[in-house]
Amino acid sequence: MVGRLRPEKHTFHLRTGKATITLQDVEALFGLQVYGKPLYSQYEPIPGRTWVSELIKLTHFMPGVAIQISGLSRVQIGAFYTYLLADPPIDDDTLQDVVDHHARLYLLSMFRAILFPNTSAAYVCLRYLIFLEHLNFLGD
Template identity: 65%
Template structure:
């Protein structure tokens, strides 16, 4: 699949047409919220603090052994797991602040081990602590956008040879391929009621954003959501999409990239685009005969 990924359009180029993972897929397959607040923060920890200090303040975990930290902003996932195993289990009478500390540790493990793993899968970035300060705010964030932006970035960097290993939320990629591409589907182990699709367990509160031409923001990562290139996935006839502008250099950003005035101005524009997400929905224009579209595509 990586060989078929086009970083300039964020689509898989197949022999018949383009397909991709959209916000609709993330919400339907995993129930992650689409329409919410963007998860964006600057790199620096709060003034007068460090990421290790913030980790200790919010979880009471103190990295000490050699190898538990990678640089100043990544902690070893296995060290968090070992620390959790040594803690008393949460019970009905456990104080709320203790429950919150456990929750933050589990969330860091989920972030680094499942949703946003790096190429090693061994460390988690401590910048995610910014979003774990107030646990009651977690339901307000657009987690589907956060997940999809990171997966797009990982696929882009792998497809242009920027990294040797592919990472990201691959359970999403796998289930999307099973759902969208019949040749990839395994034989089901269980027969479900055809009148009750499994995704019906969630309320799709983000349907209005599924086809939005919006930025996907993941802290400092920004990738474009391009539903106009895969209109057939939304039940429409595919027309010839507009040209795209592509800048390869933005894939070079990482945890050590400078946060200068130019980047902050760029992020201000992207946050404004997200606020206007309902005004940039992909629309069905003039219907293109399938022969004209296929001629353009090939």
């Protein structure tokens, strides 16, 4: 499919004709909401904080190593999985805060792998944390 893409027109040239991917196609294929309030990202955390401090605050995960690429902090995704597998499994008696912390780590890994993949396959960018601060607002 990549060979058939014409980026200047955002279309695929197929044997049967031209095809354009629309937002409605994305919504149907991936179940992503295309209507409602837009998401936008600021590239700096709240003044006086760093992305790593935001990660610790929102997930209680202490990264061993965080690297800076283009001014953004990134953490190895394997460290998330090691941390999550070391914790006891979540059950009915697990505190809501612990569930929220784990959910944020899983969502961050999904952002890196599915929604916003990039060439640094081993690292996840921490700027997506701002979208995960208030989990109870995620579907509104």
